[in-house]
Amino acid sequence: MKKVLITLGVVILLIVVGGVSYAYYLYHSVKSTANNIYEPVGNHTTSLSNKKPISILLMGVDERPNDRGRSDTLIYMTLNPKTNKMVMMSIPRDTRTEIAGRGTINKINAAYAYGGTEMAMNTVEKFLDVPVDYYIKMNMEGLSKLVDAVGGVTVYNNISWHDEGYYKKGYYYKKGNIELDGAKALGYVRMRHLDPRGDFGRNERQRDVIMAIVNKASSISSVSRYNNILDAIQGNVKTNLTFDEMKSIAENYRGVKNNVENYELKGQGTKINGIYYFIVGDQEKQKVHNMIMEQLGER
Structure with missing residues (x-):
């Protein structure tokens, strides 16, 4: 049976760069899924014809009925096929910045609550003065389903803790290599109050789980698993x-x-009028801007 290379990959599974071999008869299912999740916004796009470096904004949101929610996770990602390198840059959700299109100062995760995907993309562009070509938005509940769809993932956990916080699932996350199903993975990537590093520790766990999903999906040979994905x-x-x-x-x-x-943006946490913000200085923003533009190269 003819095989085809199709992925929904590091980007749909964050699946796009996984390079998975699908049986030919899955082609139409993959295409149908891709068409169903396609949602253009504004002028954000670029041409892939010359294999140039591109940028993708990964957003994890908590959406509920009648509530758009906020972007709990923001990862700015560059893919450079010439150097075969990917950079994943986490932007703390409490980062204080101007919300593009509103002219107000707020936490960066408020941009999605105010104006959805396009305002979130425009705000990241304005904050770092960099282009955002594409986005992938995932409801955080979907992350749990993806982990189950690939049969669970294994990650290295830097600290141990009992999940007795908001979700009160009673899970124990030991230090070292741990196996996660969907429910445990969701608790793993959401926790921050029990981590001395706060958002920084949580952002690292989110990146680790994303890459664990990608790597696991790349090795799957079961058609039923692909249907679950x-x-x-x-x-x-x-x-x-x-x-x-x-x-x-x-x-x-x-x-x-x-x-x-x-890479994790460097900055300083502080309270302004009783509200906690993460402040990224001009020097750090310039450093990150230069780093991103170097990765994107000539465009």
């Missing part, structure tokens, strides 16, 4: 990547997942 994606993920763009990334950018660099 597609089901998990439906209704939980939106992106402005078209099906053809996903194929292009799968074919030309998949090598970047073997060379991943993580």
